[in-house]
Amino acid sequence: MKKFFQKILLAFCLILVFIILLSGIFIIRQIKSAVLSNQINELTELASALTVEIQPYERMDDSQLEKILTTQARISKTRVSLIDVSGKVVFDTEKEAGELESHRYRPEINRALSGEVTWTARYSDTLRKKMLYVAVPIRKGGQITGVCRVSRFLDLAVESYQKARNRLLICLALFMILGGGLSYLFLRKLFRPLQDIALLTEKVASGEQGMAVGPLLRENLGELASAINQLISRNQEVNELLRENKELLQTIIDSTEEGWLLVDEAGRIILANKSLRQMFPEIGEGSEFYWQSLRCPEINEILQKAHSSERPVEGQLEKDGRIYSCQANWLPLNRRFLLRFADITEIRELARKKKEFVSNLAHELKTPLTAIQGFLETMEEENLSEDGKKYLKIIQRNTERLVNLVEDLSRIAELEEKGTELKKEAVNLQEIIQSVIKIYSRRAEEKGLYLKLEAETVPEIFADPYQMEQLILNLVDNAVRYTEKGGITVKLESKDRGVLLSVSDTGIGIPEEHLPRIFERFYVVDKSRSRKTGGTGLGLSIVKHIVLAHRGKIEVKSSPGFGTTFIVWLPASFENSQ
């Protein structure tokens, strides 16, 4: 505002100076010409009067006449010269006439000899100064007998003009100062309300409350002032709303159990919620970048993956003996990462204990169950009553279920315990399928089903052979169990740098609503049928576990009453850490 004011003031002053200078030049010129013509008139009158005085004298070089002329010249501060028609100077008040050259061709003499009353301002060769000359012809009996020339130093002639000019210049300078001062006062008065508004808006911008344009300003600025007042109150409303929303957001963010961390591309911390600061107290100690206090290379890896894939990426990290899950989301619009941390140490411990328990339980149950099975077989040879035989069968069937369950449980425990550590080697899937078919061919035959393999020549894949066998065993076992007529076809073909294995049957099928859940542990579609066929609800979850551990994919297509197909794709080779 100050600069703007200075600019306007400068412009005002420049305009003022320009106008005053222009009018000054005009006035000075006017004065100059007025003073000059005044001088010419005066000299003309003097010269004309002298020609009249000359009249009574016979000769122009009369000493009496010379006296008169000298006196007149001294009084009027002029030089008087008498020139005859030949141009010869007869008399001069300043010089000896005889010393002077012919004046015939002096412009004023020349014109006066032709009868004109004339004037000229020129440099005098005689006196070596600029002079104003007025020449009047001297007449006698109608004849021009000579010229009376009256001259005065030009600076003397314009002395009054110079005085007037100087006075005028002083006046103009005073006008300028006065004008400048008045402009300053006027502009200051004009700017005062604007300055007040600038001050007011500054205060509003810095968040000061209860501000408004005062009555004085309202008087001066009318509509503008009320518009500003409206703007201020709207601004206050918006600020209030923003503050409320911010507080609400902060409360929500702080109340989540997850630790939230928002960082920019360079890792600069934008936001860290309460839970995060509790998880990692170092973060709250004014670190600018997360890596200054969270020295975990895993986070950097997760961030890079999230950035390049533009998808949420999850990982784990260990810090000070605790395990954290970390999910990173790349927000491309804001060019920021949102990291969500959860302390999963207890969950991990619980899962480990559960696994340990299941594996121990399975192990402990195996020995008594084998003993029971053995004794049941021995009892078969005993002479039992019909009822006894019936009960023995029931006990045998249930023991078998129990054995299956224990086996599946220990298999799951085994798989989970191994985690991602697979014993990978080149595996010929065709051979494994053939050995599984051999195991199940008798059961299929008993049920009157066909069991065949349709295989292209596929390359060997890099996988865990034991797990591959478990996978195929489970799928073929289910297919045989849930099919009563028709049969089972196992197909093998190459696809997308891997192999596609499918097990299709013409069995009872699975209703659509069950399809999303059949891979869950202990999920059975029909409990009584499962019980009858010795199912445990664990087979497909083992299959899924194996497929995922090998970075493969599994899908199921089924139509109740017509059959089911499980399709498994396995990559030819993969890295565990991928």
Ligand code: ADP
């Ligand atoms: P289960 O040991 O009970 O068979 P699974 O996990 O192997 O458990 O299978 C889950 C459920 O999926 C089964 O209860 C069964 O109803 C259904 N199912 C699996 N395979 C087939 C199949 N080939 N045909 C029809 N239903 C099947």
